[in-house]
Amino acid sequence: xxxxxxxxxxxxxxxxxxxxxxxxxxxxxxxxxxxxxxxxxxxxxxxxxxxxxxxxxxxxxxxxxxxxxxxxxxxxxxxxxxxxxxxxxxxxxxxxxxxxxxxxxxxxxxxxxxxxxxxxxxxxxxxxxxxxxxxxxxxxxxxxxxxxxxxxxxxxxxxxxxxxxxxxxxxxxxxxxxxx
Amino acid sequence: xxxxxxxxxxxxxxxxxxxxxxxxxxxxxxxxxxxxxxxxxxxxxxxxxxxxxxxxxxxxxxxxxxxxxxxxxxxxxxxxxxxxxxxxxxxxxxxxxxxxxxxxxxxxxxxxxxxxxxxxxxxxxxxxxxxxxxxxxxxxxxxxxxxxxxxxxxxxxxxxxxxxxxx
Numbered sequence: 001x002x003x004x005x006x007x008x009x010x011x012x013x014x015x016x017x018x019x020x021x022x023x024x025x026x027x028x029x030x031x032x033x034x035x036x037x038x039x040x041x042x043x044x045x046x047x048x049x050x051x052x053x054x055x056x057x058x059x060x061x062x063x064x065x066x067x068x069x070x071x072x073x074x075x076x077x078x079x080x081x082x083x084x085x086x087x088x089x090x091x092x093x094x095x096x097x098x099x100x101x102x103x104x105x106x107x108x109x110x111x112x113x114x115x116x117x118x119x120x121x122x123x124x125x126x127x128x129x130x131x132x133x134x135x136x137x138x139x140x141x142x143x144x145x146x147x148x149x150x151x152x153x154x155x156x157x158x159x160x161x162x163x164x165x166x167x168x169x170x171x172x173x174x175x176x177x178x179x180x
Numbered sequence: 181x182x183x184x185x186x187x188x189x190x191x192x193x194x195x196x197x198x199x200x201x202x203x204x205x206x207x208x209x210x211x212x213x214x215x216x217x218x219x220x221x222x223x224x225x226x227x228x229x230x231x232x233x234x235x236x237x238x239x240x241x242x243x244x245x246x247x248x249x250x251x252x253x254x255x256x257x258x259x260x261x262x263x264x265x266x267x268x269x270x271x272x273x274x275x276x277x278x279x280x281x282x283x284x285x286x287x288x289x290x291x292x293x294x295x296x297x298x299x300x301x302x303x304x305x306x307x308x309x310x311x312x313x314x315x316x317x318x319x320x321x322x323x324x325x326x327x328x329x330x331x332x333x334x335x336x337x338x339x340x341x342x343x344x345x346x347x
Contacts, residue, residue: 060286061259061324079265079277080320080332097261099279102306105272111306117261117284122301145329147203 026175046072046141051084052151053095057116058082065152068095070141077101077110077136082143085114088128093140096123102133110136206256207328213254219247221264221317221337227298229310229347237310239303239342243317245281246294252323253288260285262293262321264337270309278303280317312344 040049053066061082062068070084077083079098086093099122100113111133115122124132157164221243228240245264252260263282270276280299285291320334 060284061261076275079279080261080263080322082322082330099263099282099301101275101277102273103275105274108274115301143330145207147327 022176044071044141046070048140051093051095052154054092054155057118058095059118061117062095062146065149065155067147067151068143069145071144072141076103077112077139083114084140084143085134085138086140087126087138094126095143203327206325210254210256210325210329210331215251217247217249217251217335219319219335219337221245221319223340226343226347229343231308231346232304235308237305237308239310240299241303242296242298244296247319249285249291249321250288252321253291256325257323258326259324260291260321261324262319265318265320266303267316267318268313270305270307272307276305310342313342314339315342
């Protein structure tokens with residue numbers, strides 16, 4: 001009886017209001033993060049407004065670990081712009097620069113060819129087999145600004161999941177144990 | 181009330197807010213900067229002009245280019261990406277833009293360029309519309325800052341006419 005009884009007693013002694021307040025404050029943190037993300041999606045018009053650069057193919061402009069802000073406006077895509085695109089059969093989006101644009105007369109549909117600044121040749125080898133051009137629906141957004149180094153946090157977390165769980169655990173403990 | 185955790189939290193929050201504000205300030209400064217770019221491009225020779233096996237027109241040309249992009253550099257500039265584009269219209273496409281040559285300028289000292297170039301990327305049309313076509317040469321540059329917003333601008337350089345027949 002002794003140990004279990006003590007534990008039950010100690011759980012009972014936690015005031016119900018305090019537990020509720022903590023639950024609400026945890027909910028506030030989660031929802032405000034969601035609001036910021038969805039708000040950015042609304043403002044920029046891109047389905048993922050912030051991406052992390054994972055490769056060195058755009059060096060020296062963008063290095064691994066830089067964060068890019070994307071926007072997807074109605075403006076036509078033009079050469080020189082840095083776009084983030086998905087290729088069929090690849091999970092990870094690619095950030096490269098447009099070097100060739102052909103825009104249709106009637107439909108305004110665009111054919112786009114891209115190249116990484118640090119790569120020797122264009123991206124036709126990266127596209128799906130037999131694909132010569134990117135179209136509007138492949139493109140997730142164009143880069144409008146960037147912050148250096150910040151993305152390292154996500155890179156480290158995806159490559160070393162233990163650190164992620166430690167961090168989440170520590171934050172959770174902090175929220176639960178905080179008195180206000 | 182003034183625990184170490186609280187002080188640390190305040191310090192980190194303040195640092196992040198200040199860094200953010202500095203970043204935004206640098207970006208605002210960049211937008212008030214009005215560069216004065218001088219550039220010229222001249223087509224010296226059409227080396228090759230033919231129809232590829234898939235019926236698309238292909239051109240190889242030699243050009244003389246000179247530009248002074250020193251004024252685009254500010255204290256927040258990491259690099260300037262500059263490229264020369266051929267722009268033209270065809271019956272099928274209302275806008276065609278092909279990068280012929282590009283270059284990454286890393287410092288103000290290297291921003292004065294004068295050279296003779298052969299197009300670095302293939303000048304290939306979608307179809308065979310290039311005979312006798314008037315093509316615009318436009319210089320575009322993208323200023324990449326150390327942080328925050330990127331700036332782009334362009335300057336029309338010259339027109340040239342492609343020959344009426346394949347070479």
